[in-house]
Amino acid sequence: xxxxxxxxxxxxxxxxxxxxxxxxxxxxxxxxxxxxxxxxxxxxxxxxxxxxxxxxxxxxxxxxxxxxxxxxxxxxxxxxxxxxxxxxxxxxxxxxxx
Numbered sequence: 001x002x003x004x005x006x007x008x009x010x011x012x013x014x015x016x017x018x019x020x021x022x023x024x025x026x027x028x029x030x031x032x033x034x035x036x037x038x039x040x041x042x043x044x045x046x047x048x049x050x051x052x053x054x055x056x057x058x059x060x061x062x063x064x065x066x067x068x069x070x071x072x073x074x075x076x077x078x079x080x081x082x083x084x085x086x087x088x089x090x091x092x093x094x095x096x097x098x
């Protein structure tokens with residue numbers, strides 16, 4: 001996605017940096033506005049991510065392939081967050097924009 005002009009800010013407490021960017025422990029630690037959260041975590045961890053996204057008023061959450069958590073998705077939607085689940089953001093971008 002970086003090659004398509006998107007900035008990716010990694011959120012992972014296990015690393016210091018990735019993709020040439022500083023990594024943060026949680027969404028709450030990111031010092032910039034976040035437009036979309038792209039989730040690469042097991043489904044049981046999505047609830048916490050949604051809670052942070054609600055707190056930060058992030059407008060969209062994208063759960064990658066095989067990341068399915070209906071309860072967390074519904075909670076996000078109830079708070080006005082646009083949710084995509086079980087899809088690869090890169091594949092979808094390529095299908096639409098080449």
